[in-house]
Amino acid sequence: MAFDVDLFVIGGGSGGVRAARMAAARGARVALAEQSRLGGTCVIRGCVPKKIMVFASQFRETLDLAPGYGWTLGDGAFSWETFRARLDAELDRLEGVYRRLLEGSGVTIHPTRAVLEDPHTVRLEDGGRVSAAHVLVATGGHPVRPDIPGAALGLVSDDMFTLDRLPRSLLIVGGGYIACEMAGIFAGLGVQVTQFYRGAQILRGFDDEARGLVAEALQERGVSLHVGTDLLCLGGPDAVFDLPAGERPPEPEGPSDGPVKVKPTHGAEQVFDAVLFATGRAPSTKGLGLEEIGVRLGRRGHVEVDRYSQTAVPSVYAIGDATDRPALTPVAIRDAMAFAETVFGGKPTPVDHEALASAVFTQPELGTVGLTEEEAREREPVEIYATSFRPLRTAFAERPDRVLMKLVVSRETRRVLGVHIVAPDAGEMIQLAAIAVRMGATKEDFDRTIAVHPTMAEEMVTLREPVRRA
Numbered sequence: 001m002a003f004d005v006d007l008f009v010i011g012g013g014s015g016g017v018r019a020a021r022m023a024a025a026r027g028a029r030v031a032l033a034e035q036s037r038l039g040g041t042c043v044i045r046g047c048v049p050k051k052i053m054v055f056a057s058q059f060r061e062t063l064d065l066a067p068g069y070g071w072t073l074g075d076g077a078f079s080w081e082t083f084r085a086r087l088d089a090e091l092d093r094l095e096g097v098y099r100r101l102l103e104g105s106g107v108t109i110h111p112t113r114a115v116l117e118d119p120h121t122v123r124l125e126d127g128g129r130v131s132a133a134h135v136l137v138a139t140g141g142h143p144v145r146p147d148i149p150g151a152a153l154g155l156v157s158d159d160m161f162t163l164d165r166l167p168r169s170l171l172i173v174g175g176g177y178i179a180c181e182m183a184g185i186f187a188g189l190g191v192q193v194t195q196f197y198r199g200a201q202i203l204r205g206f207d208d209e210a211r212g213l214v215a216e217a218l219q220e221r222g223v224s225l226h227v228g229t230d231l232l233c234l235g236g237p238d239a240v241f242d243l244p245a246g247e248r249p250p251e252p253e254g255p256s257d258g259p260v261k262v263k264p265t266h267g268a269e270q271v272f273d274a275v276l277f278a279t280g281r282a283p284s285t286k287g288l289g290l291e292e293i294g295v296r297l298g299r300r301g302h303v304e305v306d307r308y309s310q311t312a313v314p315s316v317y318a319i320g321d322a323t324d325r326p327a328l329t330p331v332a333i334r335d336a337m338a339f340a341e342t343v344f345g346g347k348p349t350p351v352d353h354e355a356l357a358s359a360v361f362t363q364p365e366l367g368t369v370g371l372t373e374e375e376a377r378e379r380e381p382v383e384i385y386a387t388s389f390r391p392l393r394t395a396f397a398e399r400p401d402r403v404l405m406k407l408v409v410s411r412e413t414r415r416v417l418g419v420h421i422v423a424p425d426a427g428e429m430i431q432l433a434a435i436a437v438r439m440g441a442t443k444e445d446f447d448r449t450i451a452v453h454p455t456m457a458e459e460m461v462t463l464r465e466p467v468r469r470a
């Protein structure tokens with residue numbers, strides 16, 4: 001049977017765009033549908049604008065440090081309006097780059113929502129149908145709010161890049177990547193930030209020592225962090241929360257543009273200019289016709305796929321945040337390349353997420369690869385090499401900031417099982433450490449490497465004695 005295209009990609013984010021381009025480069029006729037903006041979460045409402053906001057927020061620290069280095073500077077003032085205009089222009093530019101990359105590869109772009117009608121037919125919301133030999137679901141994910149009264153009054157991460165004005169006070173709910181990054185950003189921009197996290201320590205799943213240091217650093221930067229605290233409900237500034245049992249106030253229709261009153265599990269009711277829910281993300285897989293045609297969805301709504309990204313329906317594949325794989329842009333991109341190689345390159349290529357490094361862009365950053373100390377101890381006897389110290393740049397200006405360099409080493413094989421860094425630019429450092437970990441470097445390989453001096457990262461090759469064995 002002749003199809004209109006060899007590949008139809010649903011979703012124009014990092015994964016979808018890469019898959020479309022790679023398939024086209026291998027001679028496939030490709031179409032792609034995107035209902036919002038090309039570039040997806042990473043480029044439009046995630047990694048890229050977030051990193052630019054991190055840069056914007058870091059000038060405060062530079063201004064704070066400058067007098068310690070002999071500079072006399074004015075107070076400095078930040079204009080959200082000026083910044084927003086420049087950010088919008090940059091995102092428009094990047095979206096244009098993505099569009100040109102697709103068009104230059106010969107990919108047909110449909111700026112609309114696409115839904116599967118059968119294993120080879122995609123229906124476009126703006127009219128028409130396209131038949132495809134293969135369909136790739138690359139629809140990504142979206143932020144979710146908890147199911148509590150008034151939750152709709154809260155913002156989600158998507159909203160943080162399009163705020164009309166900077167709030168004076170901001171409550172952030174959550175303790176994951178987004179909550180911690182946003183706390184650092186908005187505190188740096190001069191907002192009074194309060195963070196509620198329901199558990200005992202933020203950044204669950206990361207190395208315990210590293211989590212502790214990031215929590216301290218957030219507080220040193222003015223974030224009022226309350227662990228073991230959650231939200232019970234939200235309302236307008238005059239809301240009365242003590243309604244009769246079982247009664248819920250009417251649900252608001254959308255985020256508030258005025259003050260929000262909250263009732264926490266601990267402590268008194270408080271009013272904030274804005275509330276941000278950074279309480280996780282869910283795969284965007286609803287209403288795509290997937291289950292109707294036999295594609296299996298998991299408990300979280302993610303598309304179930306095998307190592308080749310193939311679903312239960314042989315012509316339908318899925319990659320990125322729509323699946324249960326780590327919700328990270330480079331994972332989606334790598335999966336896209338493996339998919340294109342498998343389906344259009346004649347070389348079955350399973351996805352490979354071994355030694356996956358990532359960074360949390362707090363201030364300082366947390367970079368991590370491999371096993372945490374806690375995970376490694378569960379598996380085998382380990383040695384821990386670690387140092388925490390005051391780095392020259394901030395110590396010179398008499399700031400108390402500390403950094404952490406930590407290696408988790410197998411006692412049996414001597415392999416470095418995990419590296420954890422809390423330091424300015426830890427994201428840059430961990431990328432390089434990940435190569436060594438991926439190659440199976442031993443502690444002795446690290447030791448044989450001569451230090452680059454004076455740097456913070458040199459500590460990674462000069463850690464002589466373990467701080468503990470477990």
Ligand code: NDP
Pocket residue numbers: 145146147173174175176177178179181197198199203204230278279280281326327328358359360361
């Ligand atoms: P995470 O899953 O990282 O964190 C969610 C946080 O919200 C956790 O602290 C969780 O608590 C808490 N939470 C979940 N549900 C509730 C609830 N009902 N009430 C109160 N608290 C709740 O999600 P994020 O939204 O921060 O980020 C999503 C994903 O996006 C990340 O996991 C990551 O893969 C990716 N990402 C990566 C970035 C990077 O690479 N730098 C940056 C941003 C996002 P608990 O720990 O108790 O479950």
